[in-house]
Structure formats: structure tokens, C-alpha cells
Amino acid sequence: MTYLLIDNSNTRTKFVLSTPDALLPERYMIPTREVSEERLDEVLAGVHYDAAVVCSVVPRVGEVLKNWIGKPCHFLSCDSRLGVGIDYPHPRQIGADRLANAVGAAAYYGCPCVVVDFGTAVTFDVIGPQCTYLGGVIAPGLASMGDYLERNTALLPAIDPQEPAHAIGTSTVEAMQSGAVYGYRGLVKEILARLEEELGTRPAVVATGGDAALIARGVERIDHVDPDITLNGLRIAAVLNL
Numbered sequence: 001m002t003y004l005l006i007d008n009s010n011t012r013t014k015f016v017l018s019t020p021d022a023l024l025p026e027r028y029m030i031p032t033r034e035v036s037e038e039r040l041d042e043v044l045a046g047v048h049y050d051a052a053v054v055c056s057v058v059p060r061v062g063e064v065l066k067n068w069i070g071k072p073c074h075f076l077s078c079d080s081r082l083g084v085g086i087d088y089p090h091p092r093q094i095g096a097d098r099l100a101n102a103v104g105a106a107a108y109y110g111c112p113c114v115v116v117d118f119g120t121a122v123t124f125d126v127i128g129p130q131c132t133y134l135g136g137v138i139a140p141g142l143a144s145m146g147d148y149l150e151r152n153t154a155l156l157p158a159i160d161p162q163e164p165a166h167a168i169g170t171s172t173v174e175a176m177q178s179g180a181v182y183g184y185r186g187l188v189k190e191i192l193a194r195l196e197e198e199l200g201t202r203p204a205v206v207a208t209g210g211d212a213a214l215i216a217r218g219v220e221r222i223d224h225v226d227p228d229i230t231l232n233g234l235r236i237a238a239v240l241n242l
């Protein structure tokens with residue numbers, strides 16, 4: 001049985017093949033704003049799979065995928081079999097990628113755990129000691145630290161966030177790098193401290209998403225960096241639901 005796992009998030013839509021037990025090397029990515037049936041035909045031409053599982057947080061693309069996938073397909077939602085419970089007043093509001101993160105993190109890192117997903121938004125998802133999804137935090141993604149300044153000022157350029165040489169920037173770009181990376185690490189540290197305080201017990205903290213490695217390098221409270229946690233959550237959900 002070969003699954004096509006699809007993580008349709010706001011910046012990138014990722015496609016990975018897997019068996020029930022493990023991700024396979026075949027990986028594809030389409031920038032989410034470029035997803036169309038034609039582009040899917042092009043990028044995934046000849047890719048063989050028996051069934052698909054999707055976590056989508058972009059309804060337009062979810063519809064394109066629904067029409068394009070010609071095999072048995074499961075769209076992850078709060079109604080799916082997840083292997084974790086949901087103890088949350090508005091389960092239908094939870095992004096499917098956040099649910100996939102909860103499935104993967106609980107399976108790989110145990111409960112309680114917190115998943116920090118550095119994407120278009122940064123999300124913090126809290127899975128409690130009873131392996132139930134409790135909720136979390138949504139904040140602007142790292143890219144917003146640069147994009148906002150470039151769009152709203154006359155003299156600040158776009159930056160590609162990188163490890164600052166020092167905190168005291170000695171050029172405009174260095175000052176922006178320091179603001180983005182140290183500022184963002186501060187945001188993550190403060191939120192993790194508050195979550196742990198409220199949880200009342202020490203969770204495993206796992207970071208994922210495009211910016212995880214850069215930010216986690218300066219946040220010692222992050223125990224693991226795992227780029228595949230969302231996809232392994234989808235793999236586990238495929239086994240449970242297809």
C-alpha cells in the first residue's frame with residue numbers, strides 16, 4: 001500500500017509518498033499559490049499511489065485536490081481517527097495541519113508535548129498528559145518580521161532571515177536580521193514558558209516547519225527539530241482512516 005501524503009499549508013504544499021510504516025524518499029513541493037490541476041499533473045506526473053490523505057488549510061486548494069485526486073482520499077479533520085483525543089471547545093476551527101502535528105508528535109514524542117510549527121504562521125499546539133489536543137497559540141510567521149518592514153517603510157529592504165553575526169547590528173540589514181531572529185526567538189521562549197506554566201508539567205517540545213532549524217538553534221527549551229512531524233502525522237492518519 002503506497003500513500004500520497006499532502007500537506008497543503010499557506011506557503012508551500014508538500015507531497016510525500018509513504019508506506020504504512022515509513023515515509024519514502026519521493027518528495028514534491030508546489031508553492032501553494034501556484035497549485036492548479038495542470039500544475040499537479042505536471043509535478044506529480046507518473047507518481048504511483050493507492051490512496052491519499054490530505055491536511056488542507058487553504059479551501060481553494062483543498063477543492064482543487066479533491067477534484068484532482070482520482071484515488072481513495074481522506075481529508076484530515078476533527079472527525080478523523082487521530083490516535084489522540086480532542087479536548088477543545090471549537091474542534092472544527094482547528095487547522096488540519098495542527099491536527100496532523102498533534103498526531104505525529106504524540107506518536108513520536110509522547111504526551112504531554114508541544115509542537116511548534118514555523119510556517120506562514122507559527123503555531124504552538126499543546127497535547128496534554130492524557131494525549132488530548134488542548135489548544136495552543138497562533139502568531140505571525142518569521143517571514144512577517146521582514147516582509148512587514150519592507151512593505152511599510154521607505155528605506156528597509158527585504159531580508160532572508162539568517163543567524164545574526166551579533167545583536168548590535170552594524171548595518172541596516174544586520175539590524176533587521178537581529179530584530180527578526182533574536183526577536184522571534186524571544187517570542188518563542190516567552191510563549192513556551194507560559195504554556196509550560198499553564199500545563200503544570202514539562203512537555204516534550206518539538207519544532208517543525210521551514211524556519212524551525214534557524215530559530216530552534218537559539219531556543220534551548222526546544223527538545224527536537226523534526227521536519228517530518230506533520231507528514232508522519234498524515235501517514236499515521238492514513239493508516240487509521242483509509
Ligand SMILES: Nc1ncnc2c1ncn2[C@@H]1O[C@H](COP(=O)(O)OP(=O)(O)O)[C@@H](O)[C@H]1O
Nearest residue numbers: 009010011012013118119120121143209210211
Ligand atoms: N524549500 C524551503 N526549505 C526550507 N525553508 C523554506 C523553504 N521554503 C520556504 N521556507 C521557509 O519556511 C517558511 C514557511 O514555509 P512552510 O513551513 O512550508 O510554511 P507553511 O507550512 O505555512 O506552508 C517560509 O516562510 C520560508 O521562510
Ligand SMILES: CC(C)(COP(=O)(O)O)[C@@H](O)C(=O)NCCC(=O)O
Nearest residue numbers: 009010011057093094095119120121
Ligand atoms: C494557523 C494556520 C494558518 C497555520 O497554517 P500554516 O502556517 O502552516 O500555513 C492554520 O493552521 C489554520 O488556518 N488554522 C485554522 C485556525 C485555527 O487553527 O484556529
Ligand SMILES: [K+]
Nearest residue numbers: 009097117119
Ligand atoms: K505548516
